[in-house]
Structures are given as structure tokens and as C-alpha cells.
Amino acid sequence: MRNCEKMDYQFKDIEKKWQQFWAANQTFKAENQSAKPKYYVLDMFPYPSGAGLHVGHPLGYIASDIFSRYKRLRGFNVLHPMGYDSFGLPAEQYAIQTGQHPAITTEANIATYRRQLDQLGFSFDWSREVRTSSPDYYKWTQWIFMQLFNSWYNKTDEKAESIEKLVAHFATNGSAGITAVADDEILTFTAAEWNAMSEEAQQTELLKYRLTYLRESTVNWCPALGTVLANDEVKDGVSERGGYPVEQKKMMQWSMRITAYAERLLQGLDNIDWPDPLKEMQRNWIGKSVGASVKFSIEGNTQQNIEVFTTRVDTIFGVTFVVLAPEHELVASLTTPDQKEAVEAYIAQTKKKSELDRMADTKSVSGAFTGSYVLHPLNGERIQLWIADYVLAGYGTGAVMAVPSGDQRDYLFAKHFNLPIIPILDTQNTEKEADATKEGKYINSDFIDGLEYKEATAAIVAKLEEIGAGKAKVNFRMRDAIFGRQRYWGEPVPVYFKNGLPYLINESELPLILPEIDKYLPTESGEPPLGRAEDWKYQNQYEYELSTMPGWAGSSWYWYRYMDAQNATNFASKEAVEYWKDVDLYIGGSEHATGHLLYSRFWNKFLKDIGLAVEEEPFKKLINQGMIQGRSSFTYRLNPLLLGIDDNFVKPEVYVSKGIYELYKEGDFDTIEQIALFYKDLLPEGAEVGEMDFSKLHVDVNIVSNDALDIAAFRTWRPDNNKAIFILEDGSVIYPADNAQNESKYICDVEIEKMSKSKFNVVNPDDLIERYGSDTLRMYEMFLGPLEQSKPWNTNGIEGVFKFLRKFWRLFHNEQWEFTVNDDAPTKAELKSLHKIIRKVEEDIERFSFNTSVSSFMIAVNELTDLKCNKRAVLQELVIILSPYAPHICEELWTLLGNEAGTLSYAAYPVFNPSYLVEDEFAYPISVNGKTRLNINMALTMEPKEVEALVLANPDVQKYLDGKTPKKVIVVKGRIVNIVI
RNA sequence: GCUCGGGUGGUGGAACUGGUAGACACGCAGGACUUAAAAUCCUGUUCGCCUUAAAGCGAGUGCGGGUUCGAUUCCCGCCCCGAGUACCA
Numbered sequence A: 001m002r003n004c005e006k007m008d009y010q011f012k013d014i015e016k017k018w019q020q021f022w023a024a025n026q027t028f029k030a031e032n033q034s035a036k037p038k039y040y041v042l043d044m045f046p047y048p049s050g051a052g053l054h055v056g057h058p059l060g061y062i063a064s065d066i067f068s069r070y071k072r073l074r075g076f077n078v079l080h081p082m083g084y085d086s087f088g089l090p091a092e093q094y095a096i097q098t099g100q101h102p103a104i105t106t107e108a109n110i111a112t113y114r115r116q117l118d119q120l121g122f123s124f125d126w127s128r129e130v131r132t133s134s135p136d137y138y139k140w141t142q143w144i145f146m147q148l149f150n151s152w153y154n155k156t157d158e159k160a161e162s163i164e165k166l167v168a169h170f171a172t173n174g175s176a177g178i179t180a181v182a183d184d185e186i187l188t189f190t191a192a193e194w195n196a197m198s199e200e201a202q203q204t205e206l207l208k209y210r211l212t213y214l215r216e217s218t219v220n221w222c223p224a225l226g227t228v229l230a231n232d233e234v235k236d237g238v239s240e241r242g243g244y245p246v247e248q249k250k251m252m253q254w255s256m257r258i259t260a261y262a263e264r265l266l267q268g269l270d271n272i273d274w275p276d277p278l279k280e281m282q283r284n285w286i287g288k289s290v291g292a293s294v295k296f297s298i299e300g301n302t303q304q305n306i307e308v309f310t311t312r313v314d315t316i317f318g319v320t321f322v323v324l325a326p327e328h329e330l331v332a333s334l335t336t337p338d339q340k341e342a343v344e345a346y347i348a349q350t351k352k353k354s355e356l357d358r359m360a361d362t363k364s365v366s367g368a369f370t371g372s373y374v375l376h377p378l379n380g381e382r383i384q385l386w387i388a389d390y391v392l393a394g395y396g397t398g399a400v401m402a403v404p405s406g407d408q409r410d411y412l413f414a415k416h417f418n419l420p421i422i423p424i425l426d427t428q429n430t431e432k433e434a435d436a437t438k439e440g441k442y443i444n445s446d447f448i449d450g451l452e453y454k455e456a457t458a459a460i461v462a463k464l465e466e467i468g469a470g471k472a473k474v475n476f477r478m479r480d481a482i483f484g485r486q487r488y489w490g491e492p493v494p495v496y497f498k499n500g501l502p503y504l505i506n507e508s509e510l511p512l513i514l515p516e517i518d519k520y521l522p523t524e525s526g527e528p529p530l531g532r533a534e535d536w537k538y539q540n541q542y543e544y545e546l547s548t549m550p551g552w553a554g555s556s557w558y559w560y561r562y563m564d565a566q567n568a569t570n571f572a573s574k575e576a577v578e579y580w581k582d583v584d585l586y587i588g589g590s591e592h593a594t595g596h597l598l599y600s601r602f603w604n605k606f607l608k609d610i611g612l613a614v615e616e617e618p619f620k621k622l623i624n625q626g627m628i629q630g631r632s633s634f635t636y637r638l639n640p641l642l643l644g645i646d647d648n649f650v651k652p653e654v655y656v657s658k659g660i661y662e663l664y665k666e667g668d669f670d671t672i673e674q675i676a677l678f679y680k681d682l683l684p685e686g687a688e689v690g691e692m693d694f695s696k697l698h699v700d701v702n703i704v705s706n707d708a709l710d711i712a713a714f715r716t717w718r719p720d721n722n723k724a725i726f727i728l729e730d731g732s733v734i735y736p737a738d739n740a741q742n743e744s745k746y747i748c749d750v751e752i753e754k755m756s757k758s759k760f761n762v763v764n765p766d767d768l769i770e771r772y773g774s775d776t777l778r779m780y781e782m783f784l785g786p787l788e789q790s791k792p793w794n795t796n797g798i799e800g801v802f803k804f805l806r807k808f809w810r811l812f813h814n815e816q817w818e819f820t821v822n823d824d825a826p827t828k829a830e831l832k833s834l835h836k837i838i839r840k841v842e843e844d845i846e847r848f849s850f851n852t853s854v855s856s857f858m859i860a861v862n863e864l865t866d867l868k869c870n871k872r873a874v875l876q877e878l879v880i881i882l883s884p885y886a887p888h889i890c891e892e893l894w895t896l897l898g899n900e901a902g903t904l905s906y907a908a909y910p911v912f913n914p915s916y917l918v919e920d921e922f923a924y925p926i927s928v929n930g931k932t933r934l935n936i937n938m939a940l941t942m943e944p945k946e947v948e949a950l951v952l953a954n955p956d957v958q959k960y961l962d963g964k965t966p967k968k969v970i971v972v973k974g975r976i977v978n979i980v981i
Numbered sequence B: 001g002c003u004c005g006g007g008u009g010g011u012g013g014a015a016c017u018g019g020u021a022g023a024c025a026c027g028c029a030g031g032a033c034u035u036a037a038a039a040u041c042c043u044g045u046u047c048g049c050c051u052u053a054a055a056g057c058g059a060g061u062g063c064g065g066g067u068u069c070g071a072u073u074c075c076c077g078c079c080c081c082g083a084g085u086a087c088c089a
Helices: A011-025 A058-073 A089-098 A102-119 A135-149 A163-173 A191-196 A199-207 A258-271 A276-286 A313-318 A337-355 A408-417 A453-466 A558-563 A574-580 A596-609 A658-665 A669-681 A711-717 A765-772 A774-783 A798-811 A828-846 A850-866 A872-882 A887-896 A944-953 A955-961
Strands: A038-043 A077-079 A151-154 A159-162 A212-222 A227-229 A247-256 A288-298 A301-310 A321-324 A368-375 A382-387 A399-402 A470-476 A495-498 A501-504 A542-544 A583-588 A619-624 A628-638 A654-656 A694-699 A725-727 A749-753 A921-928 A931-939 A968-972 A976-980
Touching: A011 A102, A011 A774, A011 A887, A038 A058, A038 A558, A038 A574, A058 A077, A058 A583, A058 A774, A058 A828, A089 A102, A102 A765, A135 A151, A135 A212, A135 A596, A151 A163, A159 A163, A159 A596, A163 A191, A163 A199, A199 A212, A199 A501, A227 A247, A258 A276, A258 A288, A258 A470, A258 A596, A276 A596, A288 A313, A288 A453, A301 A313, A301 A321, A301 A399, A313 A453, A321 A408, A337 A368, A337 A382, A399 A408, A453 A470, A558 A574, A596 A619, A654 A658, A654 A669, A658 A669, A765 A774, A765 A798, A774 A798, A774 A850, A774 A887, A798 A850, A798 A887, A828 A850, A828 A872, A850 A872, A872 A887, A921 A944, A921 A955, A931 A944, A931 A955, A944 A955, A944 A968, A944 A976, A955 A976
Parallel strands: A038 A077, A038 A583, A321 A382, A583 A619, A654 A725, A921 A976
Antiparallel strands: A151 A159, A212 A227, A212 A247, A288 A301, A288 A368, A288 A470, A321 A399, A368 A382, A495 A501, A495 A542, A628 A654, A628 A694, A628 A749, A921 A931, A968 A976
């Protein structure tokens, strides 16, 4: 009789059992002190969306989990936490539509995420879970905001310092001796003047220095979402979320003085192990350019001048006109009466254009002459002052000195408006286009004639500084980050207003709890939703700030909260921060390149400046997992024009397989004929088939396997189509009454698209876990390809991994499914297989090549199966190596092997012994003129000379030599022999 | 336009610093077991030519060239796909 307890690999029972065990025993709880070295593995925490996880989301989590489990086995104290970035727009949009509080939606979504994450067997330390929307978390987000408000950036020391220190300086020395990153229009005053200022005046002045400050600025306003958006939340002129139009608007806004850290953010990139494309994106975003600012005085106006920024100050003698952005503040005052009409018309035209898509039109040249002239700072020549929309108000000073000989846009402009073009280098060719060369010697350039680029630049900067007309300057593209959102579902800003000025609430009053409101929409007067909160006043009299923090606030420091998640008195204890320091490995998507990852680095540097963080950079190593795209399946439905049919007739549904459709497409006459005849037979007497056509229809990928449609499942999926007829790949036909068992198949067409519900290409991990188990899913996701590569999801092939795990299970069992492992000494071949995999997996994990280690596991199990190996000495080691990948099955086997339950996660990792891999012989590939012809077994101890002699004496080799003497014989020991004839 | 990735069988992919291209899987074909199906196992599977077969020959990592005894790997030129970014002075 068969014993029911002894059965094939029962993944469902095993996985449930161990997930419960890990949770009950807190197996993965990390301690904040240890004799072991620390290792911090972080995943980008998810926004818990209503749709739950699809199969692409866990890719990075699986990789980080494998790495965490591996590091634990290698003797590290591993911190591997998880949480939720739970403030955000979708929950609020849902609240607007349904009236349900976003907290409730969020709670429900988190429950779904948690269930799905638990099913995958991740080794997270859930005791450290964080949620950015929970008051005991956002208390500290607000607290960090307060620290930023209370700090300014000292350029002399290159770090943030306390605002009190600045106030003390002002009180004793006035503004002298302070170099800060601050607003442009800061005052100059003496100590006495400062001390005489009113409270309001002092606060107004200090606001210009604070690292988070309130200022009127041009913002990206999204009317549909009713909020401002950061630059990185706007893509191609529309909002990243939802794709709504975005316009420019002036508003009083909280901003973060991230520009203070521009240089440090740039420098820091050199010292972190991040993917090059990502670093490059951050460099571009920061956009440092080194050059000079130059002042052009205005003819007949000694009060004002035009300041321009240039990266090629050496070309200054090539300047033939100066251009202002149409929005430049001096345009109106500098336009002469003659030109007024033309200039105003041009400004009107650009305004209209920018509302449409100005980006598309970069080729046409347009502009208008203001009628004014500026004077060249070095030779005093009169230069025309123009406006044109190719000059951007938001970059540099909104004005450029035009050098048509060296800049293509200036060149086109000069050609179009007939302005002079002066070459300034002897090697320059400006016949057809601008030539931006730095080679050669200067001409037409006054005192730099005959010099070369480097010396010329230095000479000009020196001269400009001497006469007070300019100076060397570094310009950054990066702007300060807008920090307010006119939304409900975010952290309240811990600020109230007195006499129109912002003040922080008391630290002891944190957290400032998000108040309840009746509707999640702006007020009638256009204030943010928080304006609806009743009796919500500071000390019952002062208005609170009504905007909330942006989505990136909570995620800019969360990795510190994980270090000490329960701490009620600090954002994290000093001991915890000093112990964990920084994140050793961070895994997540590259879509956060210029948002989260830049803001996090900024906050981290600030926290370091004020002594709360230890490291300058928060994330030592970062890996971007590739995006998982959808792989849609399609059916082709015949859609012919019918003649002689009355209106009530319902067309028969006929689907043709991909191959048949392709024959039809290629114009295969027989196929077309046969389909038409076939269809005609389905029609009533007298009807005719006219023009044939096909509709390409999405079909649920979950009822398609290896591109073959499960017809029975299709009839259930689409009950309205349950009478459909299918023409299969070989031309045979399945009618509704048929029991869909057939030699041939209905093959679907395939396309790669974004994964989305409407395309029926979403694959849910729950279904795959139900069918194959999470160990299989984990390994399959890794087996799919290199972690960093984007790839379409394709469930074809998951069977192979499932088979592998069953084969692995079988290694430990006899034919009757009884656990059978013996203590015999392993053979040489068994040890070789084992140590091959020990080395391979170690190498693969260290370089994050998880797909190749899955292959290697398959090879090892295939080899050991062939060797009929069931020896503990080999198998127990193999269980440890495989456990990071397939933890459940390995835990089960580990206990079956007689070990204490739960000890596998901290077992001793097998040590690679190279002596087991030493070979005596090697089958040398023998190639003739680079083409491999045969293999000859030779001892590896043989010296190249002996190998050569032996090879040349070989009769098979002689055949190839054909009596000739080889010109040359290359012998690479242990590798190859190449004979050149 | 610029900056990064990337082009290898029917498919996903492997090949670490130049050394037997196609590991490992999927799929497909054939076979065993079975009343049958599922499951399982075995064999074959880059393409082309030739052969009854064994074997043999030729081509082959987007295209064209180069360096080298030897190139998927290095260099030059070009084509295609993907991502990011863009009047940035």
C-alpha cells in the first residue's frame, strides 16, 4: 500500500509551514549590535496601489532577498527591512471620487501587499516596518523639515549650520563675512542695523537663508490635479501621473535649497558604486557648466546692464549681437518706440507658442530687434540687442551673448536676420555652419590674437575682473525643489503664520496630525483641501500652512527609520545610526534617478552636516532591476463583409490560428479560398462572403500557454463567444460541441506592450504561486535573464524550473518517496559537482548574476541525479547553497536531514575547496588555422613543447597537415592548440 | 541632435581578463510507459549541403573593414532597436 504521507514534492504545505515558522519565530529579526559585520540590504519601498503586485514588482525584491539570505549565511548581521511609501495621489484621487478616507484605502492596499509579499517567502524583518503616512513616522519627516528650516548653508565651511549661529553673527558683525547659498536679493547691513530691525524684518531676512524657505516662484501648476508638481514629476509638458496638462504659474511656495548641495551632489557620484547611466542622468540633471558671467552696459543707460552667462568667454570678440529671452524683465524698458509693435507682437506670438508645444519647433528661426544697443565690455563696440525664444528665461541669466561663428543657433539667427559673423580662430570654417572648435590661434580678437584656448580664456577672465565687467562663474541647471503640494494626503507642514510670516510649531507638538476634512477637494476660495479643516488653528489663533509635503518627503530618509523603527524620542538613535551607517546594497528601478535618489542624497548630506548621519552618501551600491514588460497575446477573428444577409443575422464567430492568418496575409490563394468557402457554409442559403478582414483581439494571457490558446478556458472567459469556431494551426476545425482535444493547436500572436489590465497581459504572482509555488516563481524570475535587463514577462518555461525543484526533491528520496540519505563518503565525481556549484554560486551572487546560478543549480542536480548521489555530505551542503534562492524547500530538507528547524538561515556556508576540481587530463581542442578540428586528451602537466610534439605525431592531425610542415604551432597550456599551415 | 544601453538558434538566454559559440531552459520532433490522457523518462534539435548510415564539407554572434596564430569579446566605419535628455548659451 502506498503511504499517503510519503509523496512527491508538496510545495503548498511546505511553503505555508515555513512562512508560518519564520513569522512565529522572528527568524529574520536583526539586532542593532552584533559581533558580526553589518550588512544593510534595502529595497525601494512600494507605494501600495490598489491593483496589488504584478509579476514584475517582486523581481528586485527576490534579488535582494537572495542576497540578504546569502549574506546571513556568510556570517553578516543583515538588515533587510520593508515598508510602504503610503502617502500619494492615487489614494487621494480615489477619495475624491468615493469620499472614502485615503487612510482606509491605504490600509486595505497595504494588507494586500503584505499578503502577497509574505507568500513569496521574503526574509524581511517586519518588526521594523515603516509607513510614511503613519503619524509616528511623519512626526520625524516634519522634524527634519524643522531642522532644515533652522539651518542655512555656509559656503565658507561648505556645510549646513544652525540658523542661530547666523543670527549671532549678524548681531555682532552684521552681514559682513557671511558667504551663504541664499536668495539673490539679500541685504547688506551692520550689526547695529541688524539689532535695530524689527522682528518681522529679521525673520524676512532669515527666510532668504533657510534651507527650506517660502518664496514666490514660478511653479508647474497642474489644474486637473489641483497641485504644483516638481520638475521631475512633469514629463513632456504633462503630469507624470495621469498625463494632465501642466502650466506655469507664480505662487508662494515652500522650496528646498537643494542647489546649496549641487557641487557635493555632483562630487559624491564619483565615490559610489551606481550604474553609470544613472550617475550620468544625475550629472545632467545637476547640469554644472563652468564659464563666466559678463556684463554688457546699455548704450545711453548707465543704471542698468545686461548680464550674460557663457561657457566660451574666449569667443567674446566674436559677439555680434546680444539676445534676451522674451520674458526677460528689461525687455519692456529697453524696447525703443520704433520697435515696440514688433517686439510686442513677437512676445504675443511666443506666449501662444509655448502653450502649444514649443519643443517640437526647434528649427525655425524667430526673434525681434529691441532697437537698443549694448556696448562690448572690451572694445566698446555697439551691439544690437534682440529678443528670441531660443533663449530661455529659466536658465542662466535669461540673456546670451551671441557668437554666430561658434554657435549654431546664433549662426542661424545671424544668417536669418543678416547680422555679421566674425570668425575668431584661424582654423575656423564658418562657410556653411558654425564651428565650435577650440583649436588654433585667435584672430580678430584684440589682445588675445595669437593665443590658444587656455591662455586666452584666462586672459579674458582676468581682464573682465580687472575692469569689473565680469567674472568666472559656475552655473547649475538644477533648481531649488518646490516642496509644497495643494493636496490632502501628505505630511502637514509644521508651520503657522503670524503677521504673514512663517514660524515653526514647537517640537513638543509634533506630530502635527493631518486633520479630518469633509471633502478632499480645494475649498471654494481655492485654498488647498486642508483649508476645510474646522477649528484647525495653531494655539487657536494662527493659520497653519495649508499645503502638504510632496511625495518624496517621506522617502528621503526612510532608510534611517528602519535602523530604529520604534524609537519614540528620536528619528533613530545615535547608536543605531552609528552601527548601520549606510545602505550597503540598494535595489530598485531607474525611474527614480532624478527624483527620490537625488533628494535622498541631498537630505542625507544635510543630516550629516547637522551630525545625525555618519556617511556623506546614503547608498553605497545601487542596482537597477530591469522593467518587466507585458507580453500580450492576440487572436484573429474573421470579420468578413456579408452579402444577402438580413439585419438580424448574427455572424458566426470564427477565429483563425496565427499561421493560417499569416498565410492569408501573404496572399496564399488556397488559404483565402478555403476560408471563404468554409465561412460560406456557416451562412444561410443564398448568402455570399464579400471582402474578408480580420480583427486582432487581445486575449487573456492567463489562458494561453506556450502561445497556444486553451479553447475551453476561452469559452468560459468570454461567455458571449462560447459558440466560437476555431481554425487551428494545421487547418483542422474545432466546433463548440467538440471536446477541444486535438493534435493541433490554436496559436496566438504575440506583442510586447506595457503590462496593463486593458491589454489582458497582467500576470498575477498569486496564480503562479498557486500552481507552482513561490520557490519556483522566485527561481524563475531570476532565470528569466540578467537582473538589470528589461525584458517581457513570459510564463513559458516556468515548467523547467518547477521540474528542477522536483528533481532536486527526488535526490533525497527513493522511488517510494521515502526520505533516503546515507552517510557514505562521497566519490570524487560527486565532490567535483558540489564544489563546482559552490564556486559558481559564490561568483555569481557577488556579481549579481542570478540567472546563471540558476542554470548552474540545474547542472549540478542533473549531474548528481546521474551519479545517483544521495549522500548527506554532498546534499546537505547543496541545501545550504540553494536556500537563498528556494528557501522553503531547503528548510524542509534541512529538517528532514535532522537539523534543528530554523537553523538553516544561519548555517555555515560551504567552503570551496579547489583541490576537488583539479584535473589530470584535458581534452585539448586542436584547431588548424583557427578552426577547431578535433580534441586530444593530454595530461595537464605536459609542457607546451611536449604537447606540440604529441599533437603533430597524431595521425588525425597528420591528415589535416596533408604532408606540409606547419608554419607555427601555438600551445596555450590547459586551453588550446592552434596549428598554422 | 546629444548621452547611455543593446543586436547571438524557433524563444529566454550562456560564453569571467581574446582560446572548443549556442551552456541551462522553453518549444518542437521522434520514442518508451499507458486502454487513453496527464505525469515521468529517453533520443535528437544553429543553418545549409552531401550520405542508406557512420561520417564529412561549408557558412555562422546586425552589416562592412581592421588588428591577431585565434575575435561574440579589441579597434574603425555604418545600420537597426531600447532608455534618458534636449533651443542649457
